[in-house]
Amino acid sequence: MDFNFTEEQGMVRDGLSRLVREQYGFEERRKAIASSEGWRPEVWSQLAELGILGMPFSEADGGFGGGAVDAMVIMEEFGKGLVIEPFLPTVVCAGGFLKHAGTAAQKEEHIGAIVSGAAVFAFAYAEPRGRFDYADLETTAKKDGAGYVLNGHKAVVIGAPWASHLIVTARTGGERRDRSGVSVFLLAKDTPGVTTRDYVTVDGRRASEVYFENVAVGADALIGVEGEGLALIETVTDEAIAALCAEACGAMKVAHAMTVEYSRQRKQFGVPIGSFQVLQHRMVDMYTAYEQAVSLTYLATLRLGSDERTRKLAVSAAKVGVGQAARLIGQEAVQIHGGNGVTDEYAIGHYFKRLTIFDSEFGNVDHHLKRHVALS
Known part of the structure; x- marks a missing residue:
């Protein structure tokens, strides 16, 4: 098995390593996590300009033709500098849902925004009593005409204070913990009925408790097949x-x-x-x-x-x-x-x-x- 990296991946590693050294000195990071915003949007913009946010996406989806190995290279360099910018929830998680199951319209609208740095996503999947079971959901999405109405509470949603959009898991059918009846939705964080309580995590990142109260979304918010999202x-x-x-x-x-x-x-x-x-x-x-x-x-x-x-x-x-x-x-x-x-x-x-x-x-x-x- 070949564990050698390509020349392009080596160049990405070198460029990102230099950016982390220059932008993520220990004192600079301490100031960033202590600030009111808790991150640096200018660094996010630099990552977009360098093509880092588009690296794991295929060229057909508007990215630079990379994949999981490219994401691995990027995340390793982020780990060295304890980078707090939301690459994982935005590019890996939201980008993953869009790549695997997004419609052509969803990909066109959101992947380009991720690559350019205009959109920031958070993945709202964990619940207070769900532990690590993705099917253990109390958040519901009930059919309402052509769309859905979401109600529930998501816990420790990493990056949500900075997010423009949310990826949300909810039960559209079945009983709690059933493997069937789980669906995935994409919605703007400023959708009426969405409220958040933001806080600093132990490791210096930002997270939110996210609450959904009669949040109405259209049918186009559904990612993949209803009830088959697990x-x-x-x-x-x-x-x-x-x-x-x-x-x-x-x-x-x-x-x-x-x-x-x-x-x-x-x-x-x-x-x-x-x-x-x-x-x-x-x-x-x-x-x-x-x-x-x-x-x-x-x-x-x-x-x-x-x-x-x-x-x-x-x-x-x-x-x-x-x-x-x-x-x-x-x-x-x-x-x-x-x-x-x-x-x-x-x-x-x-x-x-x-x-x-x-x-x-x-x-x-x-x-x-x-x-x-x-x-x-």
Whole structure:
């Protein structure tokens, strides 16, 4: 199997790496997450100008002919700088729904807006009592003439404070937790009846509780086939998990490098703490975990186009392995940094927070262990 990147992917990595270094110094990021907006629209515009937002879309859809591997390259670089701009919910999630099941009219209206940076999406799928079951939905979409009326509550919708549009999962039929009867809708966030409560997440991003009260949408808001959306949701979320794993790998690489460098500078008993064999062993364990996580991420990304079972097995294996590695590397990095590791003024604490939150997105280690076993 060829794991070499193309020349174009190498150029994307180099250009994006330079942008992250220049725009995402630690202090610049701290200022951005502490600002009232919580992100930098000018950086989003730069990503659009560089073609990053259009990279994973096919040329037929108005993009630059990339795919999942290109998204992986981009997300890894974002992870290195702890980039907060909503690439995952907008390009990977919303873009995924549009690519896989959007109508010609939906693609024409929205993919071009995503590529240009004019549209920002958030994916509203999680519910307060739903845990990690995409079919466990209390949000409903009832037929009303040719359209639908949405009612419900979505929790921890990442990027929603910045979003112009929402992708929403809702039950159009069946009983709670049934695999059938799940549908996907696309609507503007300013649609009457949509309200939000915005807040800052532990890792510095922004999220919202999103409420739908008699929100009327047309038939053109439906993505895919009514009542048959669960398989589509699983396909898109598996793509999102693979991208998240790449982001985590980027963050782990930097966290490990920062820890090694700190161990060379910090002295105890008159010598660098990096000379202590026990700490050397721990940092080697961190590096081994990182390399295993990278391999699992590569495999999951390459398996996204396989049959459903093969895809799910590879993605769940990656989510488990990367989740375990993220916990190990984050915790070891903080412990080796000592008290400095838990202060806001030190970058390592911010990497620890991001790596910790990674486990809870789209299913934690326990959830994906169960899914992997069920499929084996």
